[in-house]
Amino acid sequence: MSQRPAPEAPARLTRWEQRTELPLFAASLLFLAGYAFRVLAPHDAQPWHDLSLILVWSTWLMFLADYAVRLRLSGLGARFVGVRWLDTLVLVLPLLRPLRMVKVYSAVQQRHDRPRLTLYARVMSYASLSAVLLGFSASLAVYRLEREAPGASIRTFGDAVWWACATLSTVGYGDAAPVTFWGRTVAAGLMACGLALLGAVTGSFSSWLIQVFTREDEKRPPERG
Amino acid sequence: MSQRPAPEAPARLTRWEQRTELPLFAASLLFLAGYAFRVLAPHDAQPWHDLSLILVWSTWLMFLADYAVRLRLSGLGARFVGVRWLDTLVLVLPLLRPLRMVKVYSAVQQRHDRPRLTLYARVMSYASLSAVLLGFSASLAVYRLEREAPGASIRTFGDAVWWACATLSTVGYGDAAPVTFWGRTVAAGLMACGLALLGAVTGSFSSWLIQVFTREDEKRPPERG
Amino acid sequence: MSQRPAPEAPARLTRWEQRTELPLFAASLLFLAGYAFRVLAPHDAQPWHDLSLILVWSTWLMFLADYAVRLRLSGLGARFVGVRWLDTLVLVLPLLRPLRMVKVYSAVQQRHDRPRLTLYARVMSYASLSAVLLGFSASLAVYRLEREAPGASIRTFGDAVWWACATLSTVGYGDAAPVTFWGRTVAAGLMACGLALLGAVTGSFSSWLIQVFTREDEKRPPERG
Amino acid sequence: MSQRPAPEAPARLTRWEQRTELPLFAASLLFLAGYAFRVLAPHDAQPWHDLSLILVWSTWLMFLADYAVRLRLSGLGARFVGVRWLDTLVLVLPLLRPLRMVKVYSAVQQRHDRPRLTLYARVMSYASLSAVLLGFSASLAVYRLEREAPGASIRTFGDAVWWACATLSTVGYGDAAPVTFWGRTVAAGLMACGLALLGAVTGSFSSWLIQVFTREDEKRPPERG
Missing domain, CATH: 1.20.58 (Methane Monooxygenase Hydroxylase; Chain G, domain 1)
Incomplete structure (x- = not known):
């Protein structure tokens, strides 16, 4: 893309x-x-x-x-x-x-000729799907790299998924965090990509909400008059 | 919606x-x-x-x-x-x-015919009210799920509210965090919804502030001339 | 305002x-x-x-x-x-x-008739000044409320300022966090206001950067021809 | 600039x-x-x-x-x-x-007359390059200030880089955080600059994604007819 x-x-x-x-x-x-x-x-x-x-x-x-x-x-x-x-x-x-799915998605939609989502809804769904796939891949990779490291706080796959959620949302509790060099490298990559994707979700949602409220404004006068 | x-x-x-x-x-x-x-x-x-x-x-x-x-x-x-x-x-x-309140809100306002807030103010108030209700519901759910878990850091309802504040704002100190599977599932949901809502608050506030400063600019020349 | x-x-x-x-x-x-x-x-x-x-x-x-x-x-x-x-x-x-300073600022500028900052620069400077004042006030309040609490992690005023920085930027390391009810209430207020102000700084900076790069584009053709 | x-x-x-x-x-x-x-x-x-x-x-x-x-x-x-x-x-x-590189970048591009990136791509690349350089400089400075401090959690240069990543992305796990006065001063500077730069990256990426999807919309009708 x-x-x-x-x-x-x-x-x-x-x-x-x-x-x-x-x-x-x-x-x-x-x-x-x-x-x-x-x-x-x-x-x-x-x-x-x-x-x-x-x-x-x-x-x-x-x-x-x-x-x-x-x-x-x-x-x-x-x-x-x-x-x-x-x-x-x-x-x-x-x-x-799997992040390339956006092309597949449009290819599939062209064939079925279904009514399409609005612009913001598509950006949101693409960015959140990418974030989910990215988080899942990063969880797998970090779990494999960390599970046998001494002093690791990520010990089960559940911990890894929980860590990926906290990282993608930039909450970062710190109860689970990678300690090995490669685990931290994967984490840095997840932060970089994840931030941009989440920012796109947030920004689109915000724009969409403003659009919805604006439309409601335009609809109102006839309802009243 | x-x-x-x-x-x-x-x-x-x-x-x-x-x-x-x-x-x-x-x-x-x-x-x-x-x-x-x-x-x-x-x-x-x-x-x-x-x-x-x-x-x-x-x-x-x-x-x-x-x-x-x-x-x-x-x-x-x-x-x-x-x-x-x-x-x-x-x-x-x-x-x-309770997140559906936005419809109720417009319904109530139509009846009372009160002067309406500006677009950004409405988006902000809707998104922050939603965030408060969401945070309160998540606090209740997490408190119920975590209070008897071994090794939990969320032990009182106050801890749960504090955790919800830190999570919704993406600060995430980590002094209180869920440790059970279902607690973490609720937390992940709160992160996903909360982030989008908070982004809408932040974005609208930013747009509103820029609007206020722009208007002040337009008002100024007559004051000076 | x-x-x-x-x-x-x-x-x-x-x-x-x-x-x-x-x-x-x-x-x-x-x-x-x-x-x-x-x-x-x-x-x-x-x-x-x-x-x-x-x-x-x-x-x-x-x-x-x-x-x-x-x-x-x-x-x-x-x-x-x-x-x-x-x-x-x-x-x-x-x-x-002190957050009301924005009115004073415009009042002072009107008298001195100085060349004014651009729109985004004013929003940025207002929002960052507000954030600094807010962070300072919150540090004072939290320091007073926490310094004698048992098990507190904020023990010196330096800790309180460090905590306010980490909270306003939503980094939230968690090495310093309030533990008392009133300390956490102040913290929640700081998160709510701080997030919106910081979002305004970030958003304006982003818009300003895009503006600068756009202008550079417009300047370029004559330089080349 | x-x-x-x-x-x-x-x-x-x-x-x-x-x-x-x-x-x-x-x-x-x-x-x-x-x-x-x-x-x-x-x-x-x-x-x-x-x-x-x-x-x-x-x-x-x-x-x-x-x-x-x-x-x-x-x-x-x-x-x-x-x-x-x-x-x-x-x-x-x-x-x-080194943050002044943006001027050098345009100077170099003018000479080579290469096809230029789009506006958002340039803002993104400039802001992310700045963030990388800033993070590297801050890692160096914090590592030098912290490595001999008693009770420090940043003990190797790897820790310092990991801390800079977690800080710039506002994740803030808290497993590595400065404890000295000057280390925290550098950290506060990194937070302030880093947040603005990262916000610019995120915002541009979001705008760029929306642009890409909009263009795809415009391209579609001929593909179908």
Whole structure:
């Protein structure tokens, strides 16, 4: 979303992206599910553990293949890595991939031709869905990084989710907080993204509320007269 | 408020909703009072305890009856549950019902024909009133859920109110925080709603302040000339 | 500021308010200084302690006299208490009185005819000055209420100022937080007012930054051509 | 940025400032690097320690010389200190100097004639870069002030960076917080500046998101027809 396709984007690339959008989104949800299973399941659930490992790796290889095809079709060569930096980031950190759902959402809505939400409602629903997915991914990652650290305050997955809620809302009680280097790195990323997303929710809600009250004003005179 | 009545909303439904608005709002305040009494009163205040139990259940049955009538009048059948999801939510979590006061407020103002507040002042007063009611309901719920939990930091109702203030303002000292699963669930809900409401207060205040200063600018030249 | 003078405000009241604005503002600063001295000075600084007591009471009596005169001149009788609720509040809680400085500020600027700040700069400076005064008053009040409480984490005036900073910015580390009922009441008031003021600072800064960048855009083409 | 050059700014001063902009920015990065080395390196790395001391002082003397030249060229005499208060502040607290990068950024872009970012993207990138630099400087300063304080919770540079993240995002867990007077003073400064910058990032992101969704709306009808 934050990258406009470069003007010279060839038609074949655009067609490829339109066709693979939905399958890749499904794959990214599978990746998330596989990762969640690996983190949350007890270690001795052996057959399922191997299955989830296969799931995670095969979906990731699918992302890699898609990236390679797009690099090819774009005709940009190695410059593709920099021009499409968001795609590159999402390849390296596939937990962020479900955030691309906004494109899928509009694609789905176009087909079903349903009445659409208002502008602010769409911004709010997109930003809150992103925040929920982001918080869930960060909980998984922090739980995996922290659960065996000495002196950790995040010991169960419930603690991790509670920590993610307190962090995304910037409340920050401090009863659960990461103590390891990588846990804190994930937390800093969550703060940065989360703040912006939450700010968008808050701002849209505020604008929407003002709009609702303004409309009510306009409706009133006829009711009275 | 966040649901526009579906275009096919029959006139009888609209009339029913206009007539029951005020009685239902009074009932929702009674419900809140009864719930507050049940949570806050000592357990051995027997006759009153039974009375408040009756109050809570009878008001809730009234909400249920109203919901059934509206489901009937709408002519939507089971689809009503989804189309009017906000009404359904408010039926399941009646502590949220007083938040509907905004409609009552405009209804009351229309009758008395009083000079109205400016747009920003109304948004501010609505959002802060909602935040106060929300915080009070959350304090009650969290106090009930936490007071007997082992290792809880919320031990008195005063602690619960203090926790709600610190959470709604996103300060989050952490000297009082829920430790049980359901307490944390309520807290997460309070964070989500509270943040949006507080953002609306803050945003409106900011817009209003800018408006005041702009007006002062316009007034000044004649004072000087 | 949040109360427009009622339309029937007689000319004599307006004149009285214009004339007493500056002396009353000076008195409110004296009140704050006297209060600060009473709270901060060691208890055995006897002659000064009595002096500050006299200062606090005499300035407050001055506010009371002014309130009485205005009540008289307004011709509203007892309704004055409600119509001018902000004046009433400021009489009961004189620590909030310095917040009225915005009127003094415009009065002073009109006389000196200095080049004025832009709109956003004025909103920012007014809101940050108010936040500083509010934080200072709250620090004084909380320090006085907490310093002798058992188990208090605010033990020195430095702690109280640090607590006020962390609260106003909604950071809320929790290393210093009030534990008494009245301390927490002051804190809740600080959160409510502080949040709105800080939101105004943040919002104005954001608007101002966008304005600066927009202007730079407009300046650029000639530089290039 | 927050000071428009006074209208009487002589052409020679403007030319001097344009020419010294880039060298001074490079010097300010050197200053930051030297300061960081002095704070972070072990004390017995003797030859390098002396070198970094020389670096810090020589760059600071360069800033002083530049200030003197500008004071001279401005023809304002001692009034320069007040009129250009931001320059004076940056001379006294040179860790804040890298924040001037926004001017350098536009200067560089003008030369390379690259396609420019949109308005919101520029505000966001400027504000987040400033926040990162500010957080890094504050981490260095707080780490130096706190590391030997008794009872400090900031004991490593990692703790200081983690504290700066939690403070800038207003999360404030409280697991790391300054305890000394000067550490808390730096923290209060970080809160004040950081809040405004972060508010600008959040606000711009929100506006940008709404813009993106609005554009998508406009694009849709042709896609459908």
